[in-house]
């Protein structure tokens with residue numbers, strides 16, 4: 001038979017209906033047990049790698065990976081990733097190995113991807129595979145921290161991984177039910193002393209109880225974005241929140257480091273105590289250190305500089321939620337410059353927790 005364009009057109013016109021009909025009568029096997037045909041397998045993997053490579057071109061890579069946040073990322077990996085991908089000393093479960101596609105052992109794979117590509121996968125996930133997107137779209141900094149951790153993964157032994165991910169808790173409890181189990185969950189990242197096991201994690205020791213409690217609520221209800229804490233707050237039973245907040249509030253805060261008065265710290269101290277009225281920046285200590293302040297306003301003394309910097313950037317960009325008072329802080333941070341943020345962070349990292357009563361606070365708010 002001579003095939004001309006009319007035959008081709010007819011076949012092309014019928015094809016979509018044939019495919020829909022096939023799907024309707026259940027022709028296509030969606031079972032995962034038999035695996036894909038080799039050609040399908042090859043094609044899907046090829047398509048996935050190509051898509052990641054192309055979309056990664058638009059990713060802006062930071063000058064250096066945030067290695068200071070690797071512990072936090074490891075702690076999140078244990079809860080959010082290891083159940084599918086396994087971890088050093090923890091092979092993937094037989095159930096996971098029956099998934100199609102299989103979640104790969106990442107230690108064997110990470111070196112086949114660039115930083116930008118890993119970021120793209122971690123932030124957006126992979127459609128039709130079960131690989132989830134990062135729990136909070138707002139927090140690219142956290143996805144980068146995960147990339148920094150993934151880079152470290154191939155060389156990480158069992159002990160190294162357990163120390164990073166579990167710390168003093170020693171293991172991960174799938175569903176913390178008792179108060180002690182809930183507390184153990186927190187110490188994985190915040191440490192037994194509540195001072196944080198990395199400088200990406202805030203000090204919660206000695207922090208105001210009301211602030212801690214309301215922050216947990218803000219994370220659980222996604223009013224404050226953090227892929228790490230959103231997951232934790234949802235997994236720990238509400239009835240333990242009050243006890244946890246009281247426990248950490250009662251721990252001694254870190255001592256100040258008054259000897260470290262560099263030029264940078266001094267500039268930060270001046271801005272924190274006096275504000276800058278001409279630039280409409282209020283004195284931070286009015287809200288953060290005065291004795292009669294609202295109990296939900298947190299203390300900042302002794303917070304690690306990288307944490308403070310990150311939070312100020314988030315406030316400035318309108319991406320930091322919080323308790324019902326977060327809007328006050330977004331207003332304050334709107335006009336802060338990068339240099340001011342660096343100086344303020346340097347100051348608060350060394351500041352003493354119990355401010356002497358003699359701190360002269362001049363508020364930039366009074367004139368408003």
Ligand code: HEC
Nearest residue numbers: 048080081084101102103104109121122126129130131132
């Ligand atoms: C529900 C299971 C599941 C969870 C949870 C999960 N992944 Fe995946 N992940 C997958 C699957 C399945 C693939 C394979 C996708 C493919 O081959 O197209 C994958 C692929 C990846 C890849 C690409 C590896 C490669 O070479 O194909 C990276 C990187 C990755 N995941 C990182 C993570 C990180 C980091 C987390 C935690 C934040 C995580 N995954 C959580 C299922 C999961």
Ligand code: HEC
Nearest residue numbers: 072075076185186188189200201202212215226232236244
């Ligand atoms: C996997 C690591 C990890 C675990 C586990 C963890 N945290 Fe956190 N926590 C963090 C990080 C990182 C932040 C900062 C998140 C952000 O950027 O908002 C944080 C922030 C907080 C804050 C806000 C503090 C502030 O100064 O604003 C509170 C409160 C808190 N965590 C309480 C807890 C409690 C209680 C537990 C145990 C139930 C817990 N966390 C478990 C890593 C963790």
Ligand code: HEC
Nearest residue numbers: 282283284287297298308311322323325326328329332344
């Ligand atoms: C009008 C009161 C007010 C002033 C002035 C103020 N803040 Fe805040 N700040 C807040 C409140 C309220 C929060 C808590 C937001 C939330 O999570 O609900 C906060 C939170 C913060 C946090 C996050 C703390 C944490 O543990 O996550 C940082 C960092 C911070 N402020 C820095 C500053 C700096 C630096 C200044 C001065 C330039 C300043 N603040 C001035 C009210 C204020």
